[in-house]
Amino acid sequence: MRTSRRATLALRTLALVYLVGLLAVPIVVILWRTFGEGLGPFLASVRTPAAVSALNLSLLIVAITVPLNVVFGVVTAIALARWRVPFRGVVQAVVDLPFAVSPIVVGVSLIMLWGVGGWFGGLEQSTGIKVIFGLPGMVIATVFVTLPFVVREVEPVLHEIGTEQEQAAATLGASGWQTFWRITLPAIRWGLTYGVVLTVARALGEFGAVIMVSSGFPGVSQTLTLLVHSRYIDDHNTYGAYTAATLLMGLALLTLLGMTLLDRKRTHR
Amino acid sequence: MSTTTQPVGAPPSPAPPSAAPARASSQGGRRRRGGPGGRALGLGVVGLWLSLMVLLPLAALTVRSFDDGLSGFWAAVTAPAALAALEVTLGVSVVVALVNAVMGTLVAWVLVRDEFPGQRVVNALIDLPFALPTIVASIVLLSLYGPNSPIGVHLNATRWGLGVALAFVTLPFVVRSVQPVLIELDREVEEAAASLGASNTTIFRRVVLPSLAPAVISGTGLAFARAVGEYGSVVLIGGNIPRETQVVSQYIQQQIEIDSPAAAAAVSVALLSVSFLTLFVLRVWATLSQRREASTA
Amino acid sequence: MITVTDARKTYGDFVALDDVSLEIPAGSLTALLGPSGSGKSTLLRSIAGLEDLDGGNVRIDGEDVTHQPPQHRGIGFVFQHYAAFKHMTVRDNVAFGLTIRRRPKAEVARKVDDLLEIVGLDGFQHRYPAQLSGGQRQRMALARALAVDPQVLLLDEPFGALDAKVRADLRRWLRRLHDEVHVTTVLVTHDQEEALDVADRIAVLNKGRIEQVGDPVSLYERPENDFVMSFLGAVSRLGDRLVRPHDIVLERDHATAASRQAAEGAVGPLVAARVDRVVRLGFEVRIELTADDGERFVAQVTRAEAERRRYTAGEDVVAWALRSEEPVGAGPVA
Ligand SMILES: Nc1ncnc2c1ncn2[C@@H]1O[C@H](COP(=O)(O)OP(=O)(O)O)[C@@H](O)[C@H]1O
Ligand SMILES: [Mg+2]
Numbered sequence: 001m002r003t004s005r006r007a008t009l010a011l012r013t014l015a016l017v018y019l020v021g022l023l024a025v026p027i028v029v030i031l032w033r034t035f036g037e038g039l040g041p042f043l044a045s046v047r048t049p050a051a052v053s054a055l056n057l058s059l060l061i062v063a064i065t066v067p068l069n070v071v072f073g074v075v076t077a078i079a080l081a082r083w084r085v086p087f088r089g090v091v092q093a094v095v096d097l098p099f100a101v102s103p104i105v106v107g108v109s110l111i112m113l114w115g116v117g118g119w120f121g122g123l124e125q126s127t128g129i130k131v132i133f134g135l136p137g138m139v140i141a142t143v144f145v146t147l148p149f150v151v152r153e154v155e156p157v158l159h160e161i162g163t164e165q166e167q168a169a170a171t172l173g174a175s176g177w178q179t180f181w182r183i184t185l186p187a188i189r190w191g192l193t194y195g196v197v198l199t200v201a202r203a204l205g206e207f208g209a210v211i212m213v214s215s216g217f218p219g220v221s222q223t224l225t226l227l228v229h230s231r232y233i234d235d236h237n238t239y240g241a242y243t244a245a246t247l248l249m250g251l252a253l254l255t256l257l258g259m260t261l262l263d264r265k266r267t268h269r
Numbered sequence: 270m271s272t273t274t275q276p277v278g279a280p281p282s283p284a285p286p287s288a289a290p291a292r293a294s295s296q297g298g299r300r301r302r303g304g305p306g307g308r309a310l311g312l313g314v315v316g317l318w319l320s321l322m323v324l325l326p327l328a329a330l331t332v333r334s335f336d337d338g339l340s341g342f343w344a345a346v347t348a349p350a351a352l353a354a355l356e357v358t359l360g361v362s363v364v365v366a367l368v369n370a371v372m373g374t375l376v377a378w379v380l381v382r383d384e385f386p387g388q389r390v391v392n393a394l395i396d397l398p399f400a401l402p403t404i405v406a407s408i409v410l411l412s413l414y415g416p417n418s419p420i421g422v423h424l425n426a427t428r429w430g431l432g433v434a435l436a437f438v439t440l441p442f443v444v445r446s447v448q449p450v451l452i453e454l455d456r457e458v459e460e461a462a463a464s465l466g467a468s469n470t471t472i473f474r475r476v477v478l479p480s481l482a483p484a485v486i487s488g489t490g491l492a493f494a495r496a497v498g499e500y501g502s503v504v505l506i507g508g509n510i511p512r513e514t515q516v517v518s519q520y521i522q523q524q525i526e527i528d529s530p531a532a533a534a535a536v537s538v539a540l541l542s543v544s545f546l547t548l549f550v551l552r553v554w555a556t557l558s559q560r561r562e563a564s565t566a
Numbered sequence: 567m568i569t570v571t572d573a574r575k576t577y578g579d580f581v582a583l584d585d586v587s588l589e590i591p592a593g594s595l596t597a598l599l600g601p602s603g604s605g606k607s608t609l610l611r612s613i614a615g616l617e618d619l620d621g622g623n624v625r626i627d628g629e630d631v632t633h634q635p636p637q638h639r640g641i642g643f644v645f646q647h648y649a650a651f652k653h654m655t656v657r658d659n660v661a662f663g664l665t666i667r668r669r670p671k672a673e674v675a676r677k678v679d680d681l682l683e684i685v686g687l688d689g690f691q692h693r694y695p696a697q698l699s700g701g702q703r704q705r706m707a708l709a710r711a712l713a714v715d716p717q718v719l720l721l722d723e724p725f726g727a728l729d730a731k732v733r734a735d736l737r738r739w740l741r742r743l744h745d746e747v748h749v750t751t752v753l754v755t756h757d758q759e760e761a762l763d764v765a766d767r768i769a770v771l772n773k774g775r776i777e778q779v780g781d782p783v784s785l786y787e788r789p790e791n792d793f794v795m796s797f798l799g800a801v802s803r804l805g806d807r808l809v810r811p812h813d814i815v816l817e818r819d820h821a822t823a824a825s826r827q828a829a830e831g832a833v834g835p836l837v838a839a840r841v842d843r844v845v846r847l848g849f850e851v852r853i854e855l856t857a858d859d860g861e862r863f864v865a866q867v868t869r870a871e872a873e874r875r876r877y878t879a880g881e882d883v884v885a886w887a888l889r890s891e892e893p894v895g896a897g898p899v900a
Contacts, residue, residue, distance in 0.1 A: 001382075001459040001472050008383060015379040016391070018372050022437055023394055026413040033412050072318045079315045083308055094319050097327070100544045102498025103403075104518035105537040108525060109326035112333045112534055119329045143322055164649035167616050168707075170636045171643035172663035172714055176307060182662075186653040205402025208500035208518065212525065225404045225501070232408065232505055238417070245408040249401060256400040260393060 027249075033239070034246040045243040050218040054227040054244070060135075061223065062203045065142045069199050073150025074192065078184075080151070081158035098147050106144050107212020110137060137213035138223065145206050146199040153195030154188050161187045194262050201255040205248065224248050327541075334534035345535035353512040354520035355539070361428055361516075362496035365435040370489040373443025374481065380444070381451040395445065398438050403501025406437050411506050426508025431516065434502040439492035446488030447481055454480055483558055490551040494544045567592040567627060568613060568718055568750065574621035575608050575774075582608045584774040585622065590718075590767075592627070595744045595751045597761035600771030601797070606754040607722050609771070613752065614720050615639050627717055642711030642749075646723040648703040650695035656682070656706050657691040663714035681709040684743070701732040708740075718750040725760065737764045758798050762786065770794050787889065802863035805835030809887035814865035816841075816853065816875070816883040823884040834887055839863070841881045844872070853877055855885065 003011070034042055045051070076095065079085055098106070114120050114131040124130055131137045165187065169179040185192075207225040215221045222230060224244060232241035335342050345351065380392055398406060410433055414424040424430035454477070462472045500518040508514045515523075517540050524533035568590040575583040582605045590596045598606040611617040613624055615636035623632040631639045651659050657678055658665075664674045682688045685705040695703055704724055711719060724740075725733040741764045744751055755761050761768050762782045770777040770785065770793070778790045789795035792808055801808045816839075817823035823836050839855040842862075851872040853865045865885065867875075877883075 001456075001463070001469055001477060003382075003469060007469075011375060012379050012383050012385060015372070015376045019376065019391060019394065022433070022440060023397055026409040027397075029419060030409045030412040072314070075311055076315045076318070079311055083312065085312065085315075091315070091319065094323055097323050100494060100498075100541075100548055101327070102500065102518050102537075102540055102544070104500045104521050105330070105498065105541055106326070108521060108530075108533050108537045109330040111525065111530065113326045113329040115530075117530075118333075119325070140322070144326070147322060161652075164645050164647060165651055167636070168643065168645060168649035168651070168710075169662070171614055171616070171641055172710065173637050173666045174662075175637065178666055183651060201400055205400075205405070207402060207404040207504075212522065225402050228404050228408060229504065232411075241408055242412065245405045248405050249409075252397075252400040252402060252405070256393070256396060259396070259400070 030242055030246060030249075034242045041239075042243050042246070045240050046247050048240075050222065051227060051244060051247075053219045054222045054224045055247075057135075057138075057222065058204055058224040061138055061142050062200055064139050065146060065203045066196055066199055068143055069146055069150045070192065070196065073147070073195065074154055074188075077151045077154035077158055077188075081155050082163070095148055095151050098144050101144075103145065103206065103208025104212060106141055106209040110141055110144070110209075110213050114140070132213050133215040133221070135221070138210050138221070141209040141213050142203045142206050145209055146202045149198040149202070150192065150195035153191045153198070157188045157191035158184075190262060190265050194259070197255055197258050197262060201252060204251055204255075330534050330541075331538055333531065334538045336531040336534070341531060342535045342538075345529075345532035346539050348532070350511050350515075351517075351520055351532075351536050351539075354515050354517045354536075357428070357431070357512075357514065358497055358516040358518075359543070361431045361435060362493050365432055365439060365496055366489050366493040368432075368436060369439055369443050369492050370485055373440065373488060373492075374447050374485055376440075377444045377447035377451055381448060395441050398440050403438060403499070404504070406502040407434060407505040410434055410437060410502075415506065425506060426510060426514055428514055430506040430508070431503050431514055434506050435496045435499055438499060438502045439495050442492040442495065443485060443488035446484045446491070450481055450484040483555070487551055487555060490547055494547045497543055497547075498540060568752070569625040570609070570613065570622065571625075572622035573609065573612055573619050573624065575605075575612060575617065576620055581774050583612070583619075586771075586774070586776055587622075588769055588776060588779065590750060590752060592750050593748050594767050595741070595753065595765050596767040596769060597765035598752060598754045598771055599758060599761040599768050599797070600756065602756055604771040605774040606756070606771050608774075610720050610722050610752060610754050613718070614641050614643050616643070640717040642714060642716035642719045644704070644707050644711050644719070644721040644724045646726045648695070648700075648707045648727075650698075650703050650707060652695055655692050655694055656687060656698070659695065659706055660709045660713050662710060667714070677713060678709075681713055684712075684746075685709045699732075700728050701736055704728065704736065708743075712747070712749070716749065718752065721751070721753045723754050723756070726755075733760070734763075740764060762798070770797060772797075800864070800866075802865065803861060804857075804863060804885060804887050805837050807834055807887070809834075809889065811852075811864045811866040813888040814863075814885050815888060816855075816865060816867075816877065816885050818883065820884050823886050827886045830888060832886065832888055837885045839883055839885050841877050841879055841883060843879055844877050846872075855883070857885075 046055075076091075080088065080091065080095075085091055101109075111132055112118050114123070114137060116124065116132070118132075120131070124132075129136065131140070165183050166179050169183045174182065205225060207229070210223055211226055211229065214223070214226060216226055216230065218227075218230065225248065228241050228244045228248065231237040231244060334345075337345075376395070380388065380395075401409070410430075411425065413420070414422050414430065414433060416423065416425050424433055459472050459476055462476050467475070498518060499516070500522075503516055504519065507516060507519065509519050509523075511520075517536060521533045521536050521540070524530070524536065568588075570586060570588045570590075573583050573586045574581075584605075586605075586609060588609075598609060600606050608617060612619050613626075615631065615634055619632060623630055625631065626639060626641075636643075651662065654662070660678045660681055661674050664677060669677075678691075679688065682691065685708055687702060687705055687709065690698065690702065690706075695706065698706065704727075708721075708724070721740075725736050728736065737760055740753075744764075753761075753765060765782060767779065768782055768785050769779045772793050778785060778794045780788075785794060786798050789798060795801055795808050800811050802811045802814060803809075804814065815823075815826065817826060820836060820838070827834075827836065837857050839857045841853055841855055843854040845852045845854070846869070849869055851867050851869055853867065853872075854862065855865060856862050863885075
């Protein structure tokens with residue numbers, strides 16, 4: 001279909017106006033608001049004790065979530081791609097479930113399970129481990145929303161590489177573990193890395209599920225996203241909210257960059 | 270940038286790109302790994318992990334939504350404020366999904382068929398809403414359309430504000446689902462139609478659109494499913510005004526705050542049902558249309 | 567020596583191996599030959615332990631390995647699509663089995679270099695499989711399988727993914743390699759020419775059963791049934807018998823044909839036919855005929871013979887065959 005020059009220009013303009021108004025301009029404005037007064041105030045604002053502690057907490061949650069998702073995600077992907085799994089369809093659906101659940105509903109569900117009066121509410125009384133309104137709750141919430149990423153990135157790769165290399169390793173004397181470490185893992189490494197990048201991005205950025213299960217004390221149980229929210233809502237510190245958001249945005253852009261680069265690696269192997 | 274993979278925060282695709290042709294041998298008993306004992310252990314671990322992390326919380330939610338009995342559930346879901354929140358959510362989500370169906374298709378078209386300087390940057394920009402934390406999206410939009418708007422547009426605490434926020438976070442769905450189809454589209458069919466004297470409008474309506482329709486619909490459905498559950502991006506710009514701009518997820522959060530967990534759970538179940546139903550319909554529909562495609566091929 | 571006894575393998579209702587028994591002599595190069603889906607790979611993979619049998623057993627050099635995993639069977643396996651370890655260099659691929667066994671570095675290096683020289687890949691040590699041609703990849707896979715000094719070498723259509731020229735070169739090379747290394751080798755193929763070319767024994771499989779086992783010459787010349795006859799080479803139907811086209815002799819008249827047939831000590835029908843077409847194919851000449859009863863068949867003669875006799879289209883001839891062991895239908899039908 002060949003469109004006339006005028007139609008082409010009109011369509012292009014319409015599309016770009018939409019994207020600019022929705023994506024580009026708001027980002028330029030927030031950057032301008034953040035850095036308009038120079039780098040100094042920005043740095044000061046993201047170096048307050050509350051901000052530093054929020055960054056640390058966010059990173060801590062990422063540091064716990066990623067290994068959990070890598071280990072269990074890879075086992076799940078291998079089970080789905082290689083083993084005879086009873087109720088495979090159901091398992092596949094369960095893996096996808098977290099994508100379909102609203103973050104707030106995730107939070108409520110965790111409260112219903114782990115909170116006071118919840119099914120596992122007794123745990124807190126008997127062991128003193130505070131799940132809801134404690135670090136475990138925030139980690140569990142983050143794991144819930146990021147659970148599908150590693151599985152969904154690794155499973156197709158396992159199908160794609162097939163089983164012959166693994167069989168060849170077996171005929172050459174490699175045990176199951178040796179085959180996994182020397183053959184399977186190197187073969188899925190880019191898919192796995194991509195899954196990890198997605199997990200990190202989502203873990204850093206998760207807000208709704210985490211706010212439901214966090215006590216939200218500045219300097220204690222505030223993640224970066226909670227900090228943005230509380231600075232804007234509770235402290236009426238609009239500038240502080242902008243700077244914290246810009247920091248998060250920087251991390252997101254790094255992720256985006258990483259995704260783009262990895263994607264090239266993954267597809268042009 | 271990826272055009273085929275599930276983006277950050279994307280709900281399950283109704284028609285997962287059929288993973289590379291699963292070789293017949295890959296699921297049979299054609300190889301050994303760690304012996305049957307190791308495999309049973311692995312399956313146990315997977316089952317336990319998925320149950321503990323995903324199934325048990327959702328089961329607890331569902332069971333406890335009936336803490337006050339069926340009537341309690343019904344009362345919670347049909348409370349006027351709850352219904353109002355549902356109405357606002359569904360209304361705005363439908364409109365946003367439709368807007369993005371049109372604009373997303375248009376953007377995909379321009380990205381595939383047009384050529385202009387900076388196109389690659391624009392293409393990369395599309396994924397930004399997936400990569401950006403939702404609360405950041407909220408703040409970003411607020412900086413332009415909020416109380417201190419530099420352009421004098423104040424959408425704060427209006428349904429327009431909700432719409433903009435939801436449009437922002439759901440933008441990539443339609444674009445990323447239409448783009449690959451558009452790239453694969455056989456242009457000779459369009460040329461054939463043109464040689465038969467069809468006008469551009471006719472070609473688009475009769476030739477291009479039917480091929481794009483499945484992708485548009487699936488992208489729109491995913492966008493809708495995402496929009497109804499959205500929280501982070503609307504929390505600052507939405508205003509949370511009951512019966513005006515309060516969305517369901519905000520209503521649920523409020524129920525937790527005023528300590529009525531059963532009501533929160535009940536409305537959560539209602540919200541979950543909407544998302545599941547959407548995705549279920551999409552999946553069934555995708556399967557059916559694939560079958561139709563296969564039978565005509 | 568490999569001994570397979572009553573091997574049985576089913577997939578649901580489908581019987582892939584129907585109580586197969588087979589002996590593969592030590593040091594031989596045996597081909598498992600059969601059409602696609604006949605169970606060749608299943609049999610080979612059962613020997614390797616990549617497939618669990620539903621019944622029967624497998625012995626390698628007297629030891630019952632039926633319940634041994636592939637790791638402990640002392641085998642080398644070569645896959646049709648190479649199964650190259652894509653993320654490893656050629657050298658690391660070949661060294662894999664030795665590294666797994668924690669052999670000393672020096673020994674590994676020496677052995678890998680030796681093998682790469684044998685398979686003609688010295689100088690390619692540091693390449694990745696993606697940088698090799700198909701034929702080179704398969705030679706690498708062979709070196710990799712040989713590196714662990716397997717008692718038996720199993721190859722599943724190893725040349726199936728290569729183009730015709732490379733395939734012919736590689737199989738002769740494999741034959742020479744086998745003559746040097748003498749490891750008991752089983753080769754799966756659906757290509758009768760390949761089997762006749764490299765193997766010293768052939769087992770013909772059909773529908774999960776073994777039809778006949780023997781050396782290439784006896785299989786080609788004394789097939790026990792129609793299936794083996796047709797699978798091992800071209801056939802023409804002459805009267806009630808299947809014969810090889812190059813065994814057909816054409817005479818001008820009945821009397822000459824009868825006397826020549828008697829002189830050769832051959833038996834079988836004399837068939838009156840008319841020449842439809844004479845096609846010259848280089849060294850050979852193919853003559854297409856229609857018998858009196860309407861049956862079309864093909865005879866193949868040498869160019870010299872054709873020049874001498876000057877067959878022409880429309881000519882009436884009488885055909886008989888030098889060799890025709892049994893009437894059609896004596897064995898299981900193809
Ligand atoms: N994993 C499996 N599941 C079901 N059927 C199989 C499987 N593997 C092989 N088969 C069937 O067994 C038969 C023999 O297969 P195979 O040994 O691979 O044949 P060949 O190698 O002679 O072509 C084929 O009909 C094939 O379809
Ligand atoms: Mg085979």
